[in-house]
Amino acid sequence: MVRSAALQVPGAEVKRQLPVAWDFVMDDIHPQSKTLTVRLGFYKVGKMQFISHLDLQRFMKRAFVRSGLPIWFSEGFNPHPKMVFSTPLSIGIQSECEFADIKMTAPVTPAGVVDALNPCMPDELQLFYAAPPVHKMTDIGYASYDIRITHPKNSEAMAQKLDALFSSPLILTKKSKAGDRDTDITPLIKSARTEYDAASQTMTLHCLLSADNANFLNPEYLMRGADRDLGLTFEDPTIAWYETVRKDIFLKDGITPFL
Numbered sequence: 001m002v003r004s005a006a007l008q009v010p011g012a013e014v015k016r017q018l019p020v021a022w023d024f025v026m027d028d029i030h031p032q033s034k035t036l037t038v039r040l041g042f043y044k045v046g047k048m049q050f051i052s053h054l055d056l057q058r059f060m061k062r063a064f065v066r067s068g069l070p071i072w073f074s075e076g077f078n079p080h081p082k083m084v085f086s087t088p089l090s091i092g093i094q095s096e097c098e099f100a101d102i103k104m105t106a107p108v109t110p111a112g113v114v115d116a117l118n119p120c121m122p123d124e125l126q127l128f129y130a131a132p133p134v135h136k137m138t139d140i141g142y143a144s145y146d147i148r149i150t151h152p153k154n155s156e157a158m159a160q161k162l163d164a165l166f167s168s169p170l171i172l173t174k175k176s177k178a179g180d181r182d183t184d185i186t187p188l189i190k191s192a193r194t195e196y197d198a199a200s201q202t203m204t205l206h207c208l209l210s211a212d213n214a215n216f217l218n219p220e221y222l223m224r225g226a227d228r229d230l231g232l233t234f235e236d237p238t239i240a241w242y243e244t245v246r247k248d249i250f251l252k253d254g255i256t257p258f259l
Contacts, residue, residue: 009207010049012166013259014172017139017153024198025146028153035072035104035105036103036107037101037102037103037104037132037143038101038102038108038130038131038132039099039100039129039130039131039133039134039259040099040100040101040102040113040127040129040130041098041127041128041130042098042099042100042125042126042128043095043096043098043124043126043128044056044089044094044095044098044099044125045094045096045124045125045245046094046123046124047124048122048125049091049093049094049095051093052091053085053088053137056125057083059080059121059122059125060083060100060121061081061083062120063081063117063120063126064081064102064117066120067114067116067117067120068116069112069116069117070104070105070106070108071102071103071105071207072102072103072104072105081085081102081104082102082103083100083101084100084101085098085099086100086137086140086249086258087116087140087143087211087216087249088216088218089246090181091177091221093145093219093245093246094234094244094245094246095213095245095246096245096247096248097246097247097248097249099245099249099258100213101133101137101254107143110129110131113127113130113131114127114128115130122148122161131259134259135251135258135259136234138212138213139245139251139252139258140211140212140249140250140251140252140255140258141207141210141212141213141247141250141252142190142208142209142210142250142251142254143208143248143249143250143254144207144208144209144247144250145205145206145207145208145209145244145245145246145247146206146244146245147204147205147207147242147244148202148203148204148243149203149205149232149242150201150239150240150242151204151234151239152200152230152239152240153231153232154195154196154201154202154203154229156196156198158196158203158230158232159195159196160194161203161230162191162192162203162226163192163194165225165226166189166192166207166222166225167186167192168186168223169184169186170185170186170229171183171184171185172224172225173183174221185222185225188209188215189207189210189217189222190208190210190254191206191208191254192205192206192207192208192222193205193206193207194206205222207219207222208250208254211249212252219244220244223242223259
């Protein structure tokens, strides 16, 4: 079972420095649409992990309206801001590093964007970054996660078994747009390392998983493999649960942070 826990996220210091002294310039504005694209970095933790993607879009739209920022809205009967999000995030997974691109009709300082939007959003959904995009969304290759496991079977030996499980062929039924099919997910795992903390008797799985459009791997599949092959079941939430947090997003080399 997945159990939620609110994270203490220290804003911009977590991943990327906010370029507060740098202003957007008129040259960034697209000559035809008269808009400029701004990339927002935000975290989504605590209770906000349980809202759907559509609910997230509604949250952001309302925040844009209340903020008074020069957000570009589509024309027509139902005007709405155009938002492009980075990688999928399943319900029940927290994230310290999410991205969305929006369009604006006038230059605003990065600090001005963050200062205007954050008071309009819940404490568990806050911006830590705003700047013109450096990379394309299609440049994303990997996402890192921490999975903190509480289970009666936790031990140093079990941590080693988890590492061995994810370094050898692991065939699971993976869902895709083309339908369900048996897939070896190991090639989609760039790295997986499990730490056992004897004091708290918890295990933390640090993993770097494929996150591009064609080969996205949900971290939930790793827990399904651990359930099936190692008996790490989570049927009784009073004694066994895990918490998954997305830590960062990288380019296709798995090293360079996405900006």
